[in-house]
Structure formats: C-alpha cells, structure tokens
Amino acid sequence: xxxxxxxxxxxxxxxxxxxxxxxxxxxxxxxxxxxxxxxxxxxxxxxxxxxxxxxxxxxxxxxxxxxxxxxxxxxxxxxxxxxxxxxxxxxxxxxxxxxxxxxxxxxxxxxxxxxxxxxxxxxxxxxxxxxxxxxxxxxxxxxxxxxxxxxxxxxxxxxxxxxxxxxxxxxxxxxxxxxxxxxxxxxxxxxxxxxxxxxxxxxxxxxxxxxxxxxxxxxxxxxxxxxxxxxxxxxxx
DNA sequence: GCGACAG
DNA sequence: ATCTTGTCGC
Numbered sequence: 179x180x181x182x183x184x185x186x187x188x189x190x191x192x193x194x195x196x197x198x199x200x201x202x203x204x205x206x207x208x209x210x211x212x213x214x215x216x217x218x219x220x221x222x223x224x225x226x227x228x229x230x231x232x233x234x235x236x237x238x239x240x241x242x243x244x245x246x247x248x249x250x251x252x253x254x255x256x257x258x259x260x261x262x263x264x265x266x267x268x269x270x271x272x273x274x275x276x277x278x279x280x281x282x283x284x285x286x287x288x289x290x291x292x293x294x295x296x297x298x299x300x301x302x303x304x305x306x307x308x309x310x311x312x313x314x315x316x317x318x319x320x321x322x323x324x325x326x327x328x329x330x331x332x333x334x335x336x337x338x339x340x341x342x343x344x345x346x347x348x349x350x351x352x353x354x355x356x357x358x359x360x361x362x363x364x365x366x367x368x369x370x371x372x373x374x375x376x377x378x379x380x381x382x383x384x385x386x387x388x389x390x391x392x393x394x395x396x397x398x399x400x401x402x403x404x405x406x407x408x409x410x411x412x413x414x415x
Numbered sequence: 416g417c418g419a420c421a422g
Numbered sequence: 423a424t425c426t427t428g429t430c431g432c
Contacts, residue, residue, distance in 0.1 A: 221422095222422070223422095224422085259421090259422060260420095261419080261420040261421070261422090262420080262421085264421055264422055267422080268422070289421085289422075290421050290422065291421050294421090295421080296420095300421070301421075301422085315421085317421050317422085318421080318422090319420095319421065319422090320419095320420090320421080321419095321420070321421045321422095322419085322420080322421090359421080
C-alpha cells in the first residue's frame, strides 16, 4: 500500500515532539465507515544484543480471522525508546512492511497507543496519518490518562480520560487477564475501535492481527539471534 | 525536585 | 521491549 512522507525521522526528541503537535491537528476522529473485511495488525521486536529490529504486518479477513498476507522486515535500530516517542523508533520499519503489502486493509490495529498519548499522537495515530487508513491503538499497558477498573467479563470496559476528555477505553478482552488500552488512531472513533478489537478477538488477550504479528517478530528475533555469531553490540553504560 | 513512563 | 526459572492454575 502507499505510504505518505509527511516529515523526516532523524529528529531530536524535541523536534519529534514538535512534529507530533503539528500532526495532531490532522487527525480525523469519526465512526469507522463500512464493514471491515480486511484488517491488518502490526508489531515490532528488537534484539538488544545484535541491535536489530524486526517488524511484521499480518492481514486477516473478517469475520473468519483467516490470514491473507504476511510481510516481514528486519533492520538496525536507529532510534532509542523514549516514552511518548515510540513511533520514531518503530514506525519506519512498520511503514516499510506496509509499503510491501499487496492488499490495502480497511483498518489497521497497532500494538501501542492511538490518541491516548500526551500529544494525542501515539504510534497508531501516527501510522494512520502516514497510511491514510483507519487505525486503532491496542496497548498492553497505560501511557497516560486515568480510569476505573473495568468489569471482569470479556467485553467489559471503562472510559480512559485525559485532559478532561475521554480518549479511549480500557477493555477486558477476556476473563482473568489485564485489560487492553484501546484508543482510536486516525479515521476512527472510540466506539468503532472497541467494536473492531472485539470483532478481531480470537480468544486471547490481544486481537488476532496483533497477536499473529507478535508471534512472527518473536520468531524472527530468535532465529536471527541464533544465526548471529558476532560479539554484542555496543550499548550505553 | 519528584514521580510516571506505550514498546 | 528484553533478560530469565520456576511455578500456579485450568
């Protein structure tokens, strides 16, 4: 699928934050239109020892949850992990994977926040703008915002508030597990986001597209690590 | 200054 | 995220 170029990636943290503030104004929050038949999931894994980063995108067909396509990308780590700037570390590799995708998904689920972000532009929102496609953030833990504990049953949720507004939902995707932090990225709203995540549920904590992408990158990291015989990469003390 | 802090 | 062993529970 086509990937837009809205800015550079070799930015200082300060510059990156400024880009996020500029991108925020371009986000569109509205109900998802039409039935989602084709949904993609993206995830990243990295190896501190080799300094490699692995990205994968898996496309599924709904409601069967059948895998239609997989794309894998490996490259060197080019940006550190800084809370609030995750997309500057992970998005470039994911975008390369999306660019190689043959089919254009109706929506994309990303492992990370959507608009539940200090500047409203979590990695899912950022990718949505660059892909010009509806995106939903599905994070496994909280970055910011306040909320009550959601009910214990699958499908139970509690609103996630930030700056006096509801920006997402804390969703229990199955009983007995910690909830997911779901928030719309681009071209989507909270209700549509929650609905899509539940529609992509295959009985596990994470929605199937993200879970399968995660399984792929984990396998890539292990296999690449086993092949690598070079000494550990230099790291900061 | 102190605590929080997606992956 | 990654580093790691065993272990509690269905």
